[in-house]
Amino acid sequence: MSKVVLVVEDDHDIRDAITEFLTESGFTIRSAENGSMALEVLRSGFRPDLILLDLMMPVMDGFAFRAEQLADPEIAAIPVVVMSADGNISQKQSKILAVDYLKKPLDIYHLVASLNKQLEK
Amino acid sequence: LANSKPKKAGRFPKPRQNRAKPTIKSKDKRKNMGLLSEVVQSIRDYGIFMLDPSGTILTWNDGAKHIKGYSEEEIVGQNFRIFYLPEDIARHHPDAELEHARKTGRYEEEGWRLRKDRTKFWASVVITRITNRRGRLVGFAKVTRDLTARKEMEERLRESEERFRLLVGSVKDYAIFMLDPNGFVMNWNEGAAQIKGYLSEEIVGKHFSQFYPPEEVAAGKCEFELEEATRVGRFEDEGWRVRKDGSLLWANVVITAVRDAKGRLIGFSKVTRDLSERKKAEDKLQKSYAGLERRVQERTRELSEANEELEQRERDLEEALKARDEFLSIASHELKTPMTSLKMQLQMLRQKTRPERNESPPPEKLTKGLETSLRQVDRLTKLVEDLLDVARASARKVSYRMESVDLGHLVRDVADRLKDQIEAAGCRVELDVEEARGQFDPFRLDQVLENLVMNATKYAAGSKITLMVRTSGQDADLVVKDEGRGIPPESLGRLFERFERGPNSQYVNGLGLGLYISRQIVEGHHGSIRADSEEGKGTTFTIHLPLRQPPLSHAQVAP
Numbered sequence: 001m002s003k004v005v006l007v008v009e010d011d012h013d014i015r016d017a018i019t020e021f022l023t024e025s026g027f028t029i030r031s032a033e034n035g036s037m038a039l040e041v042l043r044s045g046f047r048p049d050l051i052l053l054d055l056m057m058p059v060m061d062g063f064a065f066r067a068e069q070l071a072d073p074e075i076a077a078i079p080v081v082v083m084s085a086d087g088n089i090s091q092k093q094s095k096i097l098a099v100d101y102l103k104k105p106l107d108i109y110h111l112v113a114s115l116n117k118q119l120e121k
Numbered sequence: 122l123a124n125s126k127p128k129k130a131g132r133f134p135k136p137r138q139n140r141a142k143p144t145i146k147s148k149d150k151r152k153n154m155g156l157l158s159e160v161v162q163s164i165r166d167y168g169i170f171m172l173d174p175s176g177t178i179l180t181w182n183d184g185a186k187h188i189k190g191y192s193e194e195e196i197v198g199q200n201f202r203i204f205y206l207p208e209d210i211a212r213h214h215p216d217a218e219l220e221h222a223r224k225t226g227r228y229e230e231e232g233w234r235l236r237k238d239r240t241k242f243w244a245s246v247v248i249t250r251i252t253n254r255r256g257r258l259v260g261f262a263k264v265t266r267d268l269t270a271r272k273e274m275e276e277r278l279r280e281s282e283e284r285f286r287l288l289v290g291s292v293k294d295y296a297i298f299m300l301d302p303n304g305f306v307m308n309w310n311e312g313a314a315q316i317k318g319y320l321s322e323e324i325v326g327k328h329f330s331q332f333y334p335p336e337e338v339a340a341g342k343c344e345f346e347l348e349e350a351t352r353v354g355r356f357e358d359e360g361w362r363v364r365k366d367g368s369l370l371w372a373n374v375v376i377t378a379v380r381d382a383k384g385r386l387i388g389f390s391k392v393t394r395d396l397s398e399r400k401k402a403e404d405k406l407q408k409s410y411a412g413l414e415r416r417v418q419e420r421t422r423e424l425s426e427a428n429e430e431l432e433q434r435e436r437d438l439e440e441a442l443k444a445r446d447e448f449l450s451i452a453s454h455e456l457k458t459p460m461t462s463l464k465m466q467l468q469m470l471r472q473k474t475r476p477e478r479n480e481s482p483p484p485e486k487l488t489k490g491l492e493t494s495l496r497q498v499d500r501l502t503k504l505v506e507d508l509l510d511v512a513r514a515s516a517r518k519v520s521y522r523m524e525s526v527d528l529g530h531l532v533r534d535v536a537d538r539l540k541d542q543i544e545a546a547g548c549r550v551e552l553d554v555e556e557a558r559g560q561f562d563p564f565r566l567d568q569v570l571e572n573l574v575m576n577a578t579k580y581a582a583g584s585k586i587t588l589m590v591r592t593s594g595q596d597a598d599l600v601v602k603d604e605g606r607g608i609p610p611e612s613l614g615r616l617f618e619r620f621e622r623g624p625n626s627q628y629v630n631g632l633g634l635g636l637y638i639s640r641q642i643v644e645g646h647h648g649s650i651r652a653d654s655e656e657g658k659g660t661t662f663t664i665h666l667p668l669r670q671p672p673l674s675h676a677q678v679a680p
Contacts, residue, residue, distance in 0.1 A: 011458050017465040056454045085457030101564075105461035105502050108468045 003119045006048040007031040008038040008065065009083075010057040018052070018111070025112050034058060035065025042075045049119055055084040055096070066096050079118055083111075168265035171251070174258050176201045176219055188244075188267045190237030201263065204234045206241070222248040222261055231268060243272030296393035299379070302386050304329050304347055316372075316395045318365030329391065332362045334369070350376040350389055359396065371400035449512055456505050464498045467491055507634040510641075521562040521645050523670050528597055529554035529590045531563060535570045536588060539578075543586065546578035548603075554590040557597040559668030565642045566599075569650075572635040573601040573662050581605020581659060597666050604659035608652065616652050647671060 005027050009015040012033075019029045030046065032038035034057045051069075055062035062082060070076050082098040083106055100114045161169050161182055168185030170178055177200055181193040189196075189204065196203075202215045209215065209232070222228035228248040233241045245266040253259050289297045289310050296313030298306055305328055309321035317324070317332060324331070330343040337343075337360075349356040355377050362372040373394040381387050471491045474483040536543075536550050543550055570588075577586045581603035589600035608616065617640040636650075643650040648666035 011462065013462040014458065014465065017462060017469065021465065021469055056450075085454040085461070104457045105464040105498065108465055108472075 002026050002028045003050065003115070004028045004030070004048040005115065006038060006041065006046070006051045008033075008035060008051060008057070008062070009054040010034055011054075014054075014106075018106075021108050022112075022115070027115070035060030035062060035068070038065055039068055042069070042078075043072075047075075048078060050115060051078055051080045052115070053080050053082050053098070055082060063096060070097070081114055081118060166266065168263075168267075170263055172201050172219070172248075172261040172263055174219075174223075174260055176215060176261075179260065185265065188236075188242070188265060189234075195237075204244075204265075206233055206235060209233075218246075218248055219261060222250045223258060226250045231272075234265070242267050242269040244268065294394070296391070296395075298391055300329050300347075300376075300389040300391055302388055304343060304389075307388060313393070316364075316370065316393060317362075323365075332393075334361055334363055337361075346374075346376055347389060350378045351386060354378050362393070370395050370397045372396060445512075449509055453505075453509050457502075460498060460502055460505070464495070464502070467495045467498060471495065507638065510638045511634050521565060523560040523562055525558060526561040526563045526566070528557040528559065528561070528566070528599055528666075530556075531561075531566055532570065532588050532590055532599070535567060535574060539571060539574055542575065543578055547583040548578050548581070548586050550574075551585055551587045553587060555592060557590050557592045557599075557668070559597060559666065560670045561646060561666070562642075565645070569639040569642050569664065570599070570601070572639050576635060577601060577603040577605070577660075580608075584659065592668070595668050597668055599664040599666065600661060602659065602661040607656040607658055608654040608660050609656055610654075613652055613654055617650065 003026075005022060007015060007018050007022070007029055009018065009031065010033050015031050015033065019031055022029050030041065030048065032041055035053075036059045038051070038053075039060070053062045053065065060068075062084075066080065069078070069080075079099045080096070081100045081102060082096055083102040083104055085104040099118050102111060102114060164182060164184045165187050166184055167182075168188045169182045170185050171180045173179055177198060178196050181191070181196055185196075186192060200215075202210055205215050218228045218230070227250065229246065231243065231245050234244040234246075236242060245268050247264045249262045249264075250258065251260050251262055292310055292312045293315055294312055295310075296316045297310045298313050299308050301307050305326060306324050309319070309325055313324075314320055328343075330338045333342055346356045346358065355375065357373070357375045359371070359373050361369045362374070364370055373396050375392045377390045377392075378386055379388050379390055471488075474488055474491065476482045532554050533552065536552060540550075574586065574588070577584075582605070584604040587600070587602040589598070589602065591598045591600070617636045640650050643664050643666070646666050647670060648664060650662065650664045652660060652662050654660040
């Protein structure tokens, strides 16, 4: 059974590319264009195996999303892999509590490797 | 009496009896007289004796003996001149006394007399004429008192007063003078003359209100002062007084009521001290205090203004830094978003054009074009990251997230991740690592290590790359060693400067910021980085790191 990943990314092109690539790589993908929409999806009962989360997004950014997610026991346990264009993420990492951290620009091979690694656990 | 023999030794009562015979008839009276002569005889404080008209001593009592030292036997029959000083005798003073008493009935004086031992004593003398019933002179009664003690006391008093007068008179620093009960000046001393400018003859008899400014006189100050002095005995004041020439002086004034033995007010002593100099000094001091205080206030205001300005500048700076940080974050995001998209598309295209996924192999041009595009995207990515890192480093915004990291593990990870690039450069990696667990920022050290390894693949293509981790005590060394061409000595010193690049840079991508950023990161870990190189033999980069970071400080957050 293929693993289900929720991709939260505001950039349309990146979101599409990730979706296309991960789908081809055998994942089941659902996407949301910001934290708020991702929460909506999750609260409607959707339970992905992993969330691939961008940090800088309009409406609700990755940090706010994580805060909401962790505060909600129903969805708090879903692991999150963060992807960010911010090179200076070290100090932010502690706040976000991600299982992995990917720097943009994403390397698709790294992306798949990371997801497989996290989902195998 | 006059008939009595001069040399006859006799008691006082005898002459009295002689004299009493014709005058006293009653037996009682005679008896009383006898009693009286007993009393006279025994009086010790007064010398009482009788003289005949020529001054010959007829009688003598205990007092006379006590005062003059002669016994009755020695003195009766002698002339009373024996008691006088030679100079008085020379001017016939004793005769003059008797003559005066003979004429007026009485002579009285105080003067020096001589005792038997020829010492002087101060005597009060009263000589009384004695006549018989017919008015004929029969002699004199002489009463002498020894007032030497009083005289000496008076003399001492006089001398003391004189000394005091001289003393007061010569005091120059204080005006000391007396006022009568109404405030009129009675005397004047040298100090008063100096301080107030009046000579004694100009001021004695004048009212002391002359020394006061007119407005104070009008306000009743003078009366008030005398009233106070009268009431409580003393009045002290400091204030302005007027000199003879109209100038003012600042004076300390003490007025004391002077009373006689019976408590009657006989005047006031007034002591005035000129404190003008002191007042001047005080005023000057006060002025300088005021000046000082004003300056302190001004300075405080300036400082507080400067401080506000500084605070404002600091706020501006903070805002500027915040804006810069925000800009960097946004720039990073905005630049990397299209690059991410581009890279993914290119990677996906390349994947799709792989021969194994297609029936007919794609044109070589397409494959090659995709590879080049991907390389250029990576190059662009590196440039952007370096630029942002440097911008952060200059903005002191590089932050570190220290956690427990094993450097050996980190080295293995990097080597593993970069395997493809290392192989592509014809290099091979040799690992010689031991566990070195410490507090580090893994992302940042990863970046440094990657940078050094990638440098080696560029500058030492085809050579062996040795990665080493060694611990020693509280420190660890992380070594990246290649066996390439090496770095010429002239370049070694500048290696970690900004925009410095190796001599073979025509092959190398980037802005030459890698080592600069690496140094910033290592120093952010309180470590050091150095390069040793020998041309033709290779280069060794050694990163020296403390395993424990000092307690959190600014240095950790902003290297």
